[in-house]
Amino acid sequence: MADVKHRHEEIxxxxxxxxxxxxxxxxxxxxAETQLAHRFGASVPTVRLALGRLQNDGLIExxxxxxxxxxxxxxxxxxxxDKSVTDGLTPTTTTxxxxxxxxxxxxxxxxxxxxxxxxxxxxxxxxxxxxxxTSPHSLxxxxxxxSVAELTVPPTGWSPLGDDIRAQLVDRGIRPTSTVVHIxxxxxxxxxxxxxxxxxxxxxxxxxxxxMDADGRVIEAAVLVLPxxxxxxxFSTHMPVDEAEAxx
Amino acid sequence: MADVKHRHEEIxxxxxxxxxxxxxxxxxxxxAETQLAHRFGASVPTVRLALGRLQNDGLIExxxxxxxxxxxxxxxxxxxxDKSVTDGLTPTTTTxxxxxxxxxxxxxxxxxxxxxxxxxxxxxxxxxxxxxxTSPHSLxxxxxxxSVAELTVPPTGWSPLGDDIRAQLVDRGIRPTSTVVHIxxxxxxxxxxxxxxxxxxxxxxxxxxxxMDADGRVIEAAVLVLPxxxxxxxFSTHMPVDEAEAxx
DNA sequence: GAGTGGTCTAGACCACGAG
DNA sequence: TCGTGGTCTAGACCACTCA
Numbered sequence: 001m002a003d004v005k006h007r008h009e010e011i012x013x014x015x016x017x018x019x020x021x022x023x024x025x026x027x028x029x030x031x032a033e034t035q036l037a038h039r040f041g042a043s044v045p046t047v048r049l050a051l052g053r054l055q056n057d058g059l060i061e062x063x064x065x066x067x068x069x070x071x072x073x074x075x076x077x078x079x080x081x082d083k084s085v086t087d088g089l090t091p092t093t094t095t096x097x098x099x100x101x102x103x104x105x106x107x108x109x110x111x112x113x114x115x116x117x118x119x120x121x122x123x124x125x126x127x128x129x130x131x132x133x134t135s136p137h138s139l140x141x142x143x144x145x146x147s148v149a150e151l152t153v154p155p156t157g158w159s160p161l162g163d164d165i166r167a168q169l170v171d172r173g174i175r176p177t178s179t180v181v182h183i184x185x186x187x188x189x190x191x192x193x194x195x196x197x198x199x200x201x202x203x204x205x206x207x208x209x210x211x212m213d214a215d216g217r218v219i220e221a222a223v224l225v226l227p228x229x230x231x232x233x234x235f236s237t238h239m240p241v242d243e244a245e246a247x248x
Numbered sequence: 249m250a251d252v253k254h255r256h257e258e259i260x261x262x263x264x265x266x267x268x269x270x271x272x273x274x275x276x277x278x279x280a281e282t283q284l285a286h287r288f289g290a291s292v293p294t295v296r297l298a299l300g301r302l303q304n305d306g307l308i309e310x311x312x313x314x315x316x317x318x319x320x321x322x323x324x325x326x327x328x329x330d331k332s333v334t335d336g337l338t339p340t341t342t343t344x345x346x347x348x349x350x351x352x353x354x355x356x357x358x359x360x361x362x363x364x365x366x367x368x369x370x371x372x373x374x375x376x377x378x379x380x381x382t383s384p385h386s387l388x389x390x391x392x393x394x395s396v397a398e399l400t401v402p403p404t405g406w407s408p409l410g411d412d413i414r415a416q417l418v419d420r421g422i423r424p425t426s427t428v429v430h431i432x433x434x435x436x437x438x439x440x441x442x443x444x445x446x447x448x449x450x451x452x453x454x455x456x457x458x459x460m461d462a463d464g465r466v467i468e469a470a471v472l473v474l475p476x477x478x479x480x481x482x483f484s485t486h487m488p489v490d491e492a493e494a495x496x
Numbered sequence: 497g498a499g500t501g502g503t504c505t506a507g508a509c510c511a512c513g514a515g
Numbered sequence: 516t517c518g519t520g521g522t523c524t525a526g527a528c529c530a531c532t533c534a
Contacts, residue, residue, distance in 0.1 A: 056435065081483060081485050176487070177486065177487050178484070178485070178486050178487070179484065179485050179487075180482065180483070180484045181482070181483045181484070181485075182480055182481070182482050183431055183453070183480065183481040184433075184453065184476060184479075184480050184481075185432075185451040185452055185453040185454075185474075185476035185479075186433075186451050186476045186477070187304060187449070187451055187476075201435070201449050203433040203434050203435055203451035203452070203476070204451070205431070205432065205433040226433075228433035228434050228435075228451070229434070231432075231433075232430055232431065232432050233430070233431040233432075233481075234428065234429070234431070235428070235429045235431070235483045236426070236427065236428045236429070237426070237427050237429075238425065238426050239424070239425050239426070239427075
């Protein structure tokens with residue numbers, strides 16, 4: 001059971017130790033893969049397997065044609081339905097910067113089902129890309145039908161999860177009274193790999209949200225992609241005893 | 249953007265098409281990897297990359313020393329906090345069988361924090377392994393402190409998510425009034441790979457749950473591991489307007 | 497243009513399962 | 516024993532980045 005084999009795991013552990021020891025400081029690149037291969041007496045593909053593990057753990061960032069860079073420890077992101085939890089963790093966003101790009105799109109099949117609008121409906125799309133330093137950290141896309149509101153959004157925001165939009169909607173008196181969140185674990189799509197600089201073997205938390213107002217109209221929908229090793233979703237539910245009694 | 253490259257993706261698509269077309273029926277093994285390599289004019293490692301993708305998608309099952317077997321389409325599992333959603337989907341469990349094994353354990357550090365009990369506290373652990381046919385489908389571990397209840401649990405159950413235990417607790421008048429759920433996406437640990445027969449590159453949805461009664465006592469905790477390609481978590485929250493008014 | 501990572505090849509050896 | 520998948524090697528070519 002105590003497998004001593006797997007050359008690439010040994011190499012991964014050795015590199016992890018080196019990084020922890022400060023041999024390769026954060027922000028600097030590792031030696032080239034060919035050099036690492038020579039140093040460990042292994043082949044390049046084997047070294048690449050080891051580097052892939054470090055990348056999936058969020059320890060390094062692979063930059064094609066440039067090098068493998070040691071990352072600073074990442075802030076963790078917590079997605080939650082309970083604002084009291086968020087408030088306790090607000091220092092989370094201190095070192096994150098959030099870029100927002102706004103585009104107008106027409107609903108395709110997927111968006112039309114998520115927003116419950118006809119295909120072709122005009123939507124405003126807000127893409128939130130958060131970074132820690134220069135490294136991409138999380139990706140959020142928020143959709144608001146043009147018929148619901150026309151928001152003017154600054155190019156930088158405060159929430160890596162796109163809460164800027166919900167806050168603006170509330171400011172305008174558009175309050176979500178019902179929210180449904182779907183959460184899945186999957187591997188990143190190629191475009192997400194590039195945008196987030198994660199490996200194809202990194203698990204991501206894929207969150208789809210739909211917010212409705214009192215009339216049942218969808219006022220906002222979001223698609224979040226959070227790298228698994230630095231994010232978590234937390235949901236807390238409180239059920240009064242009488243309600244617990246009622247069901248069954 | 250329309251990448252035509254990536255030999256192993258082409259091969260993966262070709263194999264997907266063959267499986268969908270019935271060339272390789274469910275339950276049967278694919279040709280050997282060397283034969284596939286010859287047929288596609290590619291090398292074995294490249295074919296293995298393609299097969300790895302199919303495995304991560306839950307289309308095939310790799311059995312070492314034996315072959316690569318085509319799987320039947322899997323039932324999807326939905327974890328939810330909203331029982332009305334579950335009720336609409338109960339046919340889900342029709343083709344699943346659930347094995348339950350009961351053991352008594354002492355709380356280690358991790359369990360003691362999750363259950364908020366001292367290290368060494370006696371706990372009953374119930375392991376739920378669900379299968380579709382002979383293929384493992386999901387894994388759930390439920391913990392109940394011995395001081396809360398001593399349940400007698402049959403060796404087979406109905407819920408792949410361990411809800412049998414919650415139901416029994418409710419029957420005894422032990423009602424959870426508050427539940428906190430943590431959800432993460434990660435790659436499987438080696439033991440999970442073996443138990444669920446998934447590849448090391450398959451993303452899993454890791455769900456930790458803690459249920460408390462009105463006194464704040466933890467009455468039950470659970471750790472669920474659900475293969476990402478066949479599971480999803482859904483949370484719905486309903487917020488009365490006045491409450492929305494109250495916050496902020 | 498020099499160096500980097502990204503991909504693929506061809507072949508080797510091992511551990512495991514079935515006959 | 517034989518065939519299978521699991522791992523690793525050594526080397527090749529390409530695309531990309533940066534000076």
